[in-house]
Amino acid sequence: MHPFLPSVLVAVFESYDKGSTGNPTTFEYEVEHLCNETVVCFLVSTQEGGTPPQAARWLMQWLEESSTDFRVGRKLLQNTQFAVFGAGNSAYAEDFNKVARQLHKDLIKLGAQPVLPCYQGDEDTESLAVQAQEWGQQLLDVLQPAAAPQDAADTHRSNTHLEVGNNGIDKAEADKAGSEGYATSDSESEPASEGDMEDLAGPVTSKKYSSTTDQQQQQPVGTVPQPKQMLNPALRAALTRQGYSLIGSHSGVKLCRWTKSMLRGRGGCYKHSFYGIESHRCMETTPSLACANKCVFCWRHHTNPVGREWRWQMDEPQAIVEGAIASHVRMVRSFSGAPGVQESRLQEGYQIRHCALSLVGEPIMYPRINELLDDLHSRDISSFLVTNAQFPNRIRHLGPVTQLYVSVDAATRDELKAIDRPLFSDFWERFRECLTLLRDKHQRTVYRLTLVKGWNMAEIANYAALLELGRPDFVEIKGVTYCGSSGGSKLTMQNVPFHDDVREFGKALCEEKGGAYGLACEHEHSCCILLARSDTFLIDGRWHTWIDYDRFQELVRAGEPFSTTDYMRPTPDWAVYDAPERGFDPQETRVRKIRNHGKALALPEA
Known part of the structure; x- marks a missing residue:
């Protein structure tokens, strides 16, 4: 990833080969943290019958439920931009890239902003690797103009790459994700930035890639943020x-x-x-x-x-x-x-x-x-x-x-x-x-x-x-x-x-x-x-x-x-x-x- 691009989270979901000796993995990233990401890129395949890979099933279920849950609202991911690359085969007719298309729709329902249309890769016409490279270049062209110089710590974060496939999450990447506060936590106390599902979305901010809410921005310097009430008027x-x-x-x-x-x-x-x-x-x-x-x-x-x-x-x-x-x-x-x-x-x-x-x-x-x-x-x-x-x-x-x-x-x-x-x-x-x-x-x-x-x-x-x-x-x-x-x-x-x-x-x-x-x-x-x-x-x-x-x-x-x-x-x-x-x-x-x-x-x- 380009060192001056905004922070990008990349999730790769591959089809599981039943003939292999490994085990299918699940998406271990805490999906509730998506609202804290500025740009998320999904590379996902569609299995037989139009079903998602094993690793992506929990993500897809969560997105489907959240997009129809009135408590969550349509601004949950308003500060998040995304792009979806689908890996499929047009021979499967209506199931062609069905998972990628559904993923794209559910993200939009939750307020996320697409930086590109859903790319439907077709292995029946051309190598998926070639198509993925073409899609990646389009993504760079869209994101690069908005990028700004960053310090060393921000550059480290901008290269975050979470890859989930047949071999699971790479340990080094998982450790790095954990240090940044958006991977799975083993304790009952979660990162302070995480909120309830219905409260995750904050007001729209002026910065295109900022994940800081207006409420946080308005806190006077040096003051301790006061906890909110559990029940909002709607609840x-x-x-x-x-x-x-x-x-x-x-x-x-x-x-x-x-x-x-x-x-x-x-x-x-x-x-x-x-x-x-x-x-x-x-x-x-x-x-x-x-x-x-x-x-x-x-x-x-x-x-x-x-x-x-x-x-x-x-x-x-x-x-x-x-x-x-x-x-x-x-x-x-x-x-x-x-x-x-x-x-x-x-x-x-x-x-x-x-x-x-x-x-x-x-x-x-x-x-x-x-x-x-x-x-x-x-x-x-x-x-x-x-x-x-x-x-x-x-x-x-x-x-x-x-x-x-x-x-x-x-x-x-x-x-x-x-x-x-x-x-x-x-x-x-x-x-x-x-x-x-x-x-x-x-x-x-x-x-x-x-x-x-x-x-x-x-x-x-x-x-x-x-x-x-x-x-x-x-x-x-x-x-x-x-x-x-x-x-x-x-x-x-x-x-x-x-x-x-x-x-x-x-x-x-x-x-x-x-x-x-x-x-x-x-x-x-x-x-x-x-x-x-x-x-x-x-x-x-x-x-x-x-x-x-x-x-x-x-x-x-x-x-x-x-x-x-x-x-x-x-x-x-x-x-x-x-x-x-x-x-x-x-x-x-x-x-x-x-x-x-x-x-x-x-x-x-x-």
């Missing part, structure tokens, strides 16, 4: 429309449907059946609306922020808890006088006993999560914390939790990537480390499996191997809930398993583990079952999955080490697996809604 409006009560700058609370149900005496959620939670006294909240994943089954339709580290303004733990309680009580009070609401339940609902930190986002991202948990416990409120297993250091230093959940959405690396769509490149290593850390936790631990038919229900042996990593006390297995179609998910009702499908999966997993786990509870209404460790919770033939919440609070206040067996209670007969009630509390009134989903989805008569 606040979207979450408010969905029924969230937003707290401060990064937290939220929402009234659960099971809270409403139990206020009417119509039964609680599966956590009532499994653990004895009083659903009408349970508050669902989160101290972090941001998440490091974009799961395909997320029922929030991806209207929350995403990110890999905390870089926003931070509210006080006490303020978050008090704001959540006030908002929750206000929403409960709004049901006063509503048809079917029992006055005794309403009065109990004002006295919160449980907190499910599982609303939306990743609550463990909040840096002061331990202080928030302590505040909850000081108010005699139990804590049920759910994490997506991408922040091992946070789990390592986490204080006592009534019950700690880890979402285990797949049993293999490829399936986890497809389902959770994580932002971290080392997501699998983080995931496994988080699971392993559960062994050191003295309080109750749970693997939560969300089954998606056609996606993650065929790897029983691999799930069993993951159980051995963390050896959790419980395994919750739940069928995915269909929440309608959206731009962030392609799931349909065909991906929703029946309760019997979930039961069969749980039975197979227990058999694979050789009896270490048993079928303890079920809640048919939620299409959910619970496996429990037989050596711990099956005492004299009776399951003990329920929680003595008063005892837990006593143990926390004592400040001495304690374990899960110190605060367990017997499970009532109606909640155990295979009971006639199928997990429905007989003290409640069962109301069955008549749903007309059409003949294709009609359930067989009982």
